[in-house]
Amino acid sequence: MNLIRLVLCVCAVFGTQLAQADATRYPLTIQSCNRDVTFNEAPKHAVSHDINMTHMMLALGLKPHMTGYSGISGWKAVTPQMKVILDGLPELASKYPSVETLLNANVDFFFAGWDYGMRVGGDLTPQTLTPLGINVYELTESCAFVMKRPPASMEDTYNDxxxxxxxxxxxxxxxxxxxHMQQEISEVQKTLPASKPRVFLYDSGEDRAMTSGRLGIPHALIEAAGGNDILSDIDASWTRINWETVVERNPEVIVIVDYSEVTAEQKQHFLETHPALQSVDAIRHKRFIVIPYVQATPGIDNVLAIQTLAKGFHPQ
Known part of the structure; x- marks a missing residue:
């Protein structure tokens, strides 16, 4: 579902089904990972990092509160539809913004995540930005990089x-x-059979595979779509594994994340021709599903990912 249609659906639900929530009373304190963040008023110069978090803010109608966004075009993640929606909103950095970039834009709010624009010990963290007057809200799923968390679930996105x-x-x-998201996912799950194919998510990498353990949102998407994540026992978010692990666990379906300079077709060709993978069921039967980066990361397009995965896992 595209963003414009989604916003119309949300407006319809808002107008007919839900009781109005109480207005925010400031100062407001919000929990972000293992921190409390206090807001004296709604941010006026917000910046979102990465396409999934930018998508969330735009779907909530927050464009008037935004100074810009970062970390999208540098990864070739922009769709034609997204270009239209982003029109008039400047990209402050194609990949990672600097502290100076945020200060020069008078930013008062930064929505990012660990391994989604921020890294432990890096220049951009809540610890470096808060003293400069920039409140940081961390993507819930990414909190696994800085604290102990349960397996990822759609509740992480709902929480954000x-x-x-x-x-x-x-x-x-x-x-x-x-x-609306819960309703769409519920409709998918009503039709799922009991059988669950073994599934492996492939992000990138040749010497080793970049993938996701049970603390990353792909695990939640695979399980919600009626699949059996072969890495559900790996206590990690985005991580790398050896190809021997993939062979041992023998996935029946491989999900490819489409983004960056290496196309999904090139990734599939690499997998199909890798000598060590020729015994894998998914390779032998050519069972591949491609989803774009924005669907494989926490955000509103997770609904589309679950719909696509469910059809691919259970084509009957």
Whole structure:
């Protein structure tokens, strides 16, 4: 579902099904990973990092509160539809913004995540930005990099939408969006058979495979779509594994994340011709599913990912 249609659906749900939420009372304190963040008012110069977090903010109608975004065009993640939606909103950095870039743009709010624009010990962290007057809200799924967390679930994304709703005083939009996402996923799950194919997610890498363990959102998407994540026992988020592990666990379906300079077709060709993978069921039967980066990372397009994966896992 494209963003424009989604916003229309959300408006319909907001107008007919949900009771109005109480307005935000500032100062507001929100939990972000293992920190408390206090807002004295709704941010006026917000920046979102990466396409999935930018998508969330735009779906909540927060463009008037935004100074810009970062980390999208540098990874070749922009769709034609997204270009239209982003029109008039400047990209402050094609990959990673600097502290100076945020300060020069008078930014007062930075929505990013660990391994999604921020890294432990890096220049851009809540610890470096908060003293400069920039409040940071961390993507919930990414908190696994800085604290112990349960396996990823769609509740992580719902939590982010609820918190953004409170921070910007748009709780009604957030609640309506969450309700719509839950309804769409419920419709998919009503039709799922009991059988669950073994599934491996391939992001990138040749010497070793970049993939996701149970703390990354792909695990939640695979399970929600009626698949059996072969790495559900790996206590990690985005991580690398040896090809021997893939062979041993023998996935029946491989999900390829499409982004960056290496195309999905090139990734599939690499897998199909890798000498060590020729015994893998997914390779032998050519069972591949491609989803774009924005669907494989936490955000509103996770619904589309679950719909696509469910069809691919259970073509019957």
């Amino acid at each position: 939408l609820r918190n953004l709703g409170k921070i910007f005083d748009v709780q009604d939009r957030a609640n309506a969006l969450i309700a």
